[in-house]
Amino acid sequence: MKKIIAFVFLMSFAAITFAQTINASLVPEVVKTKLQEKYPAAKGLYWRQSDAGFIEANFTNDGKKCNALFVTTGAWVSTDCEISVEQFPANAKTYLDDPKNADKVTKYFESDTKAKGKQFSADVKKDGKSLQIIFDSDGNLIMKGPKN
Numbered sequence: 161m162k163k164i165i166a167f168v169f170l171m172s173f174a175a176i177t178f179a180q181t182i183n184a185s186l187v188p189e190v191v192k193t194k195l196q197e198k199y200p201a202a203k204g205l206y207w208r209q210s211d212a213g214f215i216e217a218n219f220t221n222d223g224k225k226c227n228a229l230f231v232t233t234g235a236w237v238s239t240d241c242e243i244s245v246e247q248f249p250a251n252a253k254t255y256l257d258d259p260k261n262a263d264k265v266t267k268y269f270e271s272d273t274k275a276k277g278k279q280f281s282a283d284v285k286k287d288g289k290s291l292q293i294i295f296d297s298d299g300n301l302i303m304k305g306p307k308n
Contacts, residue, residue, distance in 0.1 A: 182209045190234030191215050198236060199228065238273035243280075251299025252280055261304075262286050262293070283307055 202219035
């Protein structure tokens, strides 16, 4: 189960990495409606085509940079928002503060998915390599691996 969760999480980040910006007129109305329902305060919205059949909305919500992934039929898949270290779970911060786990944290994220619920992740540097470390909502380590 952990492998499936990790795979889905990494695929959503990979989709973000390879996405291409598209004109809002190309986004299905059902996706626009779902975004508005889920994030009515979204500002600075722009759209990206990630993998075939998926649309990504990039926006700011409550001062946080976010991206939400939708199936072109309108189904919401996941949302990732950049957060501050103060919003990160204490157990996860303790893990990242240990020099054997990370040299430097570059970004913190809160993720919410239909399949996994809420998780947290951090982009880190360790021994010159970029890694992503994922934690559950209590700050317990789920997985770590190369950042795509």
